[in-house]
Amino acid sequence: MESYRGWFKRSKREIAQISKDPVLAFFILLIFAALFLFILYPLIKVIVLSVFSKGQLSLGILGDVASNWYFRQGFYNSILMGILTAVIGTGIGFLFALTLAKTNVPLKSFFHLIAIIPIVSPPFIGAMAIIMLFGNNGFITSTLLGIHNFKIYGFRGLLLAQVITFFPVAYITVRGVLESINPTLEDAAFDLGGSRWNVFKKVTLPLAIPGIASAILVLFVETLADFGNPLILAGSKFPILSVQAYLQITGMYDLPRGAALAFILLVPSVSVYFLQKYWVARKKYVTITGKPTISSHKVISPTVKWILFSSCVLVTAVILLIYITILWGAFANVWGYDNSLTLKHFNYVFGVGFKAVTDTLIIAATSTPIAGILGMIIAFLVVRKIFPGRQNMEFVSMLSFAVPGTVIGIGYILAFNQPPLAFTGTLLILLLNFIFRYIPVGIQSGVAILRQVDPSIEEAAIDLGADSQTTFKRITLPLMVPAFFSGLIYSFVRAMTAISAAIFLVSANWNLMTVQIMSQVESGRLGAASAFSVILVGIILVVIMMIRMILTTFYGKFGGTMLKI
Amino acid sequence: MSVKLVGITKIFGDQENIQKKVLAVDDVSFEVKEGEMVTLLGPSGCGKTTTLRIIAGFETPTKGEVWISGKMINNLPPNKRDTSMVFQSYAIFPHLSVAQNIGFGLELKGWKPKDIEKEVRKIMEIMEFPELYHRRPEQLSGGQQQRVALARSIINKPSVLLFDEPLSNLDAKLRVQMRIEIRRIQKTFGITSIYVTHDQEEAMTVSDRIVVMDKGEIMQMATPFEIYSHPANTFVADFIGRVNFIPGKIIEVKDKWLVIRFGNGQKEIENKFGQFKKDDKVMIVIRPESLDMSSPEEDQSYAIQGKIDKSVYLGATIEYEITVKGMNRKINAVIYNPIEKGFFKEGDLVNIDFNPIAVHVLPENGETVS
Numbered sequence: 001m002e003s004y005r006g007w008f009k010r011s012k013r014e015i016a017q018i019s020k021d022p023v024l025a026f027f028i029l030l031i032f033a034a035l036f037l038f039i040l041y042p043l044i045k046v047i048v049l050s051v052f053s054k055g056q057l058s059l060g061i062l063g064d065v066a067s068n069w070y071f072r073q074g075f076y077n078s079i080l081m082g083i084l085t086a087v088i089g090t091g092i093g094f095l096f097a098l099t100l101a102k103t104n105v106p107l108k109s110f111f112h113l114i115a116i117i118p119i120v121s122p123p124f125i126g127a128m129a130i131i132m133l134f135g136n137n138g139f140i141t142s143t144l145l146g147i148h149n150f151k152i153y154g155f156r157g158l159l160l161a162q163v164i165t166f167f168p169v170a171y172i173t174v175r176g177v178l179e180s181i182n183p184t185l186e187d188a189a190f191d192l193g194g195s196r197w198n199v200f201k202k203v204t205l206p207l208a209i210p211g212i213a214s215a216i217l218v219l220f221v222e223t224l225a226d227f228g229n230p231l232i233l234a235g236s237k238f239p240i241l242s243v244q245a246y247l248q249i250t251g252m253y254d255l256p257r258g259a260a261l262a263f264i265l266l267v268p269s270v271s272v273y274f275l276q277k278y279w280v281a282r283k284k285y286v287t288i289t290g291k292p293t294i295s296s297h298k299v300i301s302p303t304v305k306w307i308l309f310s311s312c313v314l315v316t317a318v319i320l321l322i323y324i325t326i327l328w329g330a331f332a333n334v335w336g337y338d339n340s341l342t343l344k345h346f347n348y349v350f351g352v353g354f355k356a357v358t359d360t361l362i363i364a365a366t367s368t369p370i371a372g373i374l375g376m377i378i379a380f381l382v383v384r385k386i387f388p389g390r391q392n393m394e395f396v397s398m399l400s401f402a403v404p405g406t407v408i409g410i411g412y413i414l415a416f417n418q419p420p421l422a423f424t425g426t427l428l429i430l431l432l433n434f435i436f437r438y439i440p441v442g443i444q445s446g447v448a449i450l451r452q453v454d455p456s457i458e459e460a461a462i463d464l465g466a467d468s469q470t471t472f473k474r475i476t477l478p479l480m481v482p483a484f485f486s487g488l489i490y491s492f493v494r495a496m497t498a499i500s501a502a503i504f505l506v507s508a509n510w511n512l513m514t515v516q517i518m519s520q521v522e523s524g525r526l527g528a529a530s531a532f533s534v535i536l537v538g539i540i541l542v543v544i545m546m547i548r549m550i551l552t553t554f555y556g557k558f559g560g561t562m563l564k565i
Numbered sequence: 566m567s568v569k570l571v572g573i574t575k576i577f578g579d580q581e582n583i584q585k586k587v588l589a590v591d592d593v594s595f596e597v598k599e600g601e602m603v604t605l606l607g608p609s610g611c612g613k614t615t616t617l618r619i620i621a622g623f624e625t626p627t628k629g630e631v632w633i634s635g636k637m638i639n640n641l642p643p644n645k646r647d648t649s650m651v652f653q654s655y656a657i658f659p660h661l662s663v664a665q666n667i668g669f670g671l672e673l674k675g676w677k678p679k680d681i682e683k684e685v686r687k688i689m690e691i692m693e694f695p696e697l698y699h700r701r702p703e704q705l706s707g708g709q710q711q712r713v714a715l716a717r718s719i720i721n722k723p724s725v726l727l728f729d730e731p732l733s734n735l736d737a738k739l740r741v742q743m744r745i746e747i748r749r750i751q752k753t754f755g756i757t758s759i760y761v762t763h764d765q766e767e768a769m770t771v772s773d774r775i776v777v778m779d780k781g782e783i784m785q786m787a788t789p790f791e792i793y794s795h796p797a798n799t800f801v802a803d804f805i806g807r808v809n810f811i812p813g814k815i816i817e818v819k820d821k822w823l824v825i826r827f828g829n830g831q832k833e834i835e836n837k838f839g840q841f842k843k844d845d846k847v848m849i850v851i852r853p854e855s856l857d858m859s860s861p862e863e864d865q866s867y868a869i870q871g872k873i874d875k876s877v878y879l880g881a882t883i884e885y886e887i888t889v890k891g892m893n894r895k896i897n898a899v900i901y902n903p904i905e906k907g908f909f910k911e912g913d914l915v916n917i918d919f920n921p922i923a924v925h926v927l928p929e930n931g932e933t934v935s
Contacts, residue, residue, distance in 0.1 A: 454654050456652040456654050457658060457659070459623055459656065462642075463649060463650045464670035465644050465670055465674065465721070478660045479660060
């Protein structure tokens, strides 16, 4: 650790250096101020409200919450659900990744597409479909099997929904790691006399372990933070923390208790997230040679290959079932009773419900480009510029990844409800929330790309007479285009599908499709909810295709393949 | 457009914490005359690249002054300096075409597109690669990228051209070709140039003068001939080419001549720097190719007598490793045209001799002579 004096001296020197470029210095200050105000300050509000009472430090509210059986149960349930989803979801994700990265089975791109769909759709679609299939009027339970009081609410149903929702994240993480393993390592192990099983056990699996560990932790954090699925499926007998916090605030108007529950949710999420980011993610054995490595298909024996294939078909069938259910539900007259086809739900959405569609589009279309550009600027500053608090800037902007949406939502209503920051109920609060929640992906992909760009390319531009703004505009930004667009797509998808924070921030003036879907589900109007969902997923797919087309037009065939999704 | 460095010092890392401090450049001063090509040569970590980056403005010196054309430019940012750098990685902008890369500097200066095109075509003509005008960077070979990078710098007519190990990413044959090419273009345009390399052969080929650096300090600045034939100290002698160090002792000083005893022989050598006295311990510096060898039967006069330890036949030359009684170090000898001069076998006894003008005497402790 450097001494305080050393830090001070270094900062002074860095400030002196950065102040030579006043435009840059101004930008940095502005970004710091914005990050503080829209990421840290709401969190501080939540923490303060849960550990201070009447202006004094007290654990009263936390103690109160901890001694309540119902809240304790909510905490255990959330953790249990997180662990189980993480383990099972990563297991399925690993099977998918192994099949797609290490075998030559047919239908690979179809499997990939199916695994991507849950990522680009609202996270509670799984829960909705499960109710429509297995609920009281469920198609499978009631219509097909004639069981009328099947208990899908609670542990079983929620676990199923969470695994389906989150396994794709594990699949993408693990596949990335499996594909980065240099196939010559496996070849070398075969060459040294290893059997298939031995090579898999001693080479492939150990090299994939950091990816698997990282997937488990990420899934744990995401499940813990998830709000949509539990709100629909958990039911009162299986309380979940994020839903409890929401209900305390919207149902009981008990802000301190809501904040205390949010705080309890915050601690495990943030600690596990940073454990993943700074410990597990560092252990990845990534060998970048610059040469494309062709994945080896030798590790998996033909028998195992077809077993893997069959399990992929099974999982794919379940996902398809869910989306077909939603699609059918959108056209069915009264789901479960009268399955004849109708357009009345769509008429409803395009009539009464249409304001939510336009609101959502306005909010997503405004927040997405801002988040995208801000992400690139922060990535650039963090990688290329030296200024005091550089690491803090990256840390704070990554923080919104780790913080559950529920906590951020509560933080925002606490932080921005009085002048001069009275934003509650406005468009601005929704925009700010989306911008600052979804910059991390842009930052991460921007940082990754910039670390691969030789700094001398930018130096060459400066050397040829460009100032720092011109260099950023003419050289750095064009090189970051792929990162910019993956950040853009991610922010757009998230802005369209977000619910956990947004549900606290919507108002009569500005509403979101996701919140509309949720309230339709709650009032039992599954047809309207399905129609909304179909339109929502449709918009997302169209926008992704449009962005792809723009990239292909302007950057040739190469541009289209720059996107991961 | 001359370049002058005065007392340039660069300390990296923490000013407070001495352990973390790295003295990269230590009180370096030299001058490059107009139109001259000077090479900074030294092993990796000797501070040569840092010195170059200080001249370009990418690093700020901790102490000292950088002067270009009589102006002190310490406070000028790199984009305002009239220097242009050819980077080790070439740093071709990957999203721009070859023509756009070369015209980048002119575009920044606000030239009209038509004039830029004319100028770019002209420079590509002079540098003999007009066919690459429409190419994309990913379609270029290493040597072509090198040319584009050089053209991109030269087109701006900078006062000073800076080369940062420009050939280290090329294969051996191309390297030889390109260093001649670089020298030709530098002479054609007459641009004052500073060239950084760790390859002494490259330095010998391209430079008017060479600055040999080690551990942040200048060891010697002289013409390639001086550096090779009269290295200022044992570091320079050892770093430039191959060398034999033969420890000896001065037994007599006769006005311009030193009588030095070494190994199992003695020799009179010119006292070039006039700083030695009787009983001084010295190092005699002899290049392997300056040694003559003969068999004891045919020739009685010798400087040193030894036994062949190893012989390696390389076609044009033959290299011998010779052990001499009373000397720790083996002596390396390179004999050109072995077919005419005859071969020795391992184990043969040989007489070794040399012409006194081909050797050089240094103090034993490695101190610099001047």
